[in-house]
Amino acid sequence: MSHADAGPDDDHPHEECGVIGVWNVADAAALTALGLHALQHRGQEATGIVTFDGARFHSHRGLGLVGDNFSDARVIARLPGTRAIGHNRYATTGETILRNVQPLFADFEFGGLAVGHNGNLTNAQALRRALVRRGCLFQSTTDSEVFIHLIAISLYSSITDRLIDALKQVSGAYSLVALSDQALYGVRDPLGVRPLILGRIGGGPGGWVLASETCALEIVGAEFVRDIEPGEIVVINDAGVHSIKPFSRQNSRFCVFEYIYFARPDSVMDGMAVYEARKRIGAELARESRVPADVIVPVPDSGVPAAMGYALESGIEFELGIIRNHYIGRTFIEPTDQIRNLGVKLKHSANRGVLAGKRVVLVDDSIVRGTTSRKIVEMVRAAGAAEVHMRISSPPTTHSCFYGIDTPERDQLLAAHHDLAQMTELIGADSLAFISLDGLYRALGKPGRDPASPAYCDACFTGSYPIALSDHDAAPERQLSLLASAP
């Protein structure tokens, strides 16, 4: 399944946002737009760019895709300057209305500051209530605005100290870029759940890029320098890159789902090529749950690398038995229930010649509600497959994500309430297998999952949340459902 399919019929968790910042480059807005285009899979609801030209800030924000908003040269011309930040939004907190679209911008006593944020604050509601009691007037319903107010009321004088002051009060998983008239800032949460990387751009001295993923560097001609470390703040100005580590050191807990599904396959995350990681996950899946078959078929597009790994490991032929139509947009599938029910056929069609009479292993990256899997299995059977075996390159998704990934409530997650036999029956497959948690960790180069100190955030598979869910724990009904869901 592709990120571009994100819509009501897309049965995948969705990335919330992508961020980018550039410093000291000509055509900063155009480069930021290109970078945002490469990060489009991280958010398709809205997009925005703020630039600084040495004297004034300029901004353009809009609903829709990067191409819808920034392909017009006149828009780019209205964003002069050599410094910029940009943001792609997938709306989960706050409606998709223009005032929620980032980067957010505010005028402070020290000057202007634009902020773009990827992730989720787990104490945003509590902070918001406290800030409103203090008289802060919120312009948007997004929790990202909490950063702005915390910076505004901080008693410290420098922007960096105010930013640190704000960061020490929030908890959650986030990557943040901010632009003042003096510097570009990049921040990664203390556990490094959400990604952020640093690159160099331009032949001259002092051109820098911050981005959610390395795929944004390629398109702007930048070179990868390093990952921003968990809990690190980088301050980029004409003196270079200055690193601050205001938090006590903790073991990082990078989101393991970035490797499975969210990140673009050509990105490198925390030193590991996502494409290779997905192939290794597929190979491990084959070792764990091999079944006699004639053909390995990926559910396109994100199931492709795992299916290649599965095929290589099992020695069974890899074939494109499902063809994805790249030109189906959500507006086409939304209008009526009848059309909506045909959704999967509009996005995917069975390649009959590959499937008829064959024992087929279908490889996909996740099952969330199970609706799409059922339709795909049905479609492959209708094309004449003799057997359909479903293999999933993630462990069962049993818990919701509270760290910036849009997953359905727990009661809608198929694996939260059904065992393997029930899920197999519900999706209509001859067999179903998920990679094990230890198998997933092995594929990522670890000996297995160390329960005392897991190397990744894997809460959507384990319910073991590494960052306190303050807002949710504060609500009694939520507290009960979380307690009930403990593994």
Ligand code: SF4
């Ligand atoms: S809960 Fe799952 S999706 Fe959310 S950050 Fe953790 S691993 Fe990623």
